Ligand SMILES: CC(C)[C@H](C(=O)O)[C@@H](O)C(=O)O
């Protein structure tokens with residue numbers, strides 16, 4: 001019987017063949033942390049009196065959460081992490097304003113077949129490029145920083161097939177919300193999700209990154225896109241080299257399979273207060289919003305800005321609208337292509353390279369009684385600020401249409 005992608009990746013990393021349920025030690029290709037969790041990682045290392053790191057080339061550090069620092073405590077945390085980075089000789093360090101860690105992993109580091117760990121739950125994002133990528137707590141990450149190894153319970157692989165081409169305005173968020181609506185937030189516990197794309201170029205890496213990012217909202221151990229011609233094209237264009245592909249065997253066995261017909265999908269939202277409270281955008285009724293946020297490691301990429309600018313060009317926003325490209329690179333390209341101009345002219349405010357309001361940190365925290373429509377990953381009570389705020393999640397098309405009308409809007413209504 002053939003191997004799934006999950007078994008192939010973890011088998012290589014373990015140095016022996018593995019099967020679901022096996023508890024195994026694996027070598028790690030990249031370990032990463034950011035300002036918020038990095039502080040704890042360093043603290044654990046100090047307590048353990050361990051000051052060596054396994055491989056300074058394989059460590060990635062980015063400041064993104066409270067970045068640029070909105071208060072003295074965040075600034076102090078950054079000072080101590082910068083000191084650590086310097087002492088350890090870590091080269092892959094991205095200071096304020098470069099980008100959100102997971103976005104930088106997609107742009108610069110993640111490759112098919114790798115095992116990637118980071119001290120952040122949305123590490124699953126790198127699954128977009130065919131890596132087994134998982135978030136872990138600060139102590140596990142500290143151990144991986146020191147040894148370059150970790151232990152993993154091999155998950156049960158589940159197969160998702162994306163068929164056909166996406167209908168207009170449909171992207172990665174709608175696919176993620178479709179899975180959450182159908183299976184609910186805990187179904188994939190102990191499982192990895194492997195996604196195959198029937199028409200690779202119709203579902204680009206940007207969209208894949210959104211789906212992989214939300215893999216953790218599905219409680220999956222990893223959400224891995226089977227690498228294909230789109231993966232190769234993306235890495236070649238962005239980094240100038242061709243990656244080696246690792247793919248599942250044709251006769252690999254999965255615990256379940258689910259097909260999504262992309263051309264039959266409609267724009268979706270997750271209503272308060274859970275990611276699996278999914279509805280069609282056209283069916284939420286008349287919900288007026290106080291703020292729209294387009295950004296985060298979930299939906300802050302060039303394609304998100306392209307879609308938002310298509311809708312907002314020539315229109316004025318009717319609610320407070322904040323847009324944050326997930327990295328400097330995405331900002332620059334969005335600027336060169338005129339998307340930033342369109343958004344600014346519509347009345348949106350822009351910054352870059354920060355998580356911002358996604359976790360209620362800064363740059364647009366929600367107040368009591370306010371309703372927010374956000375392209376980010378989570379809508380739990382208190383996630384974006386006040387516990388008395390309501391957060392709806394959507395992709396960029398619903399977000400931009402909502403900004404244009406001031407109430408939750410299916411973009412097809414504006415055509
Ligand atoms: C702060 C960090 C630990 C957290 C995570 O792990 O996901 C954050 O990025 C989030 O999105 O909630």
Ligand code: SF4
Nearest residue numbers: 296297355358359377
């Ligand atoms: S943008 Fe949001 S989801 Fe992504 S790492 Fe930052 S806080 Fe977490």
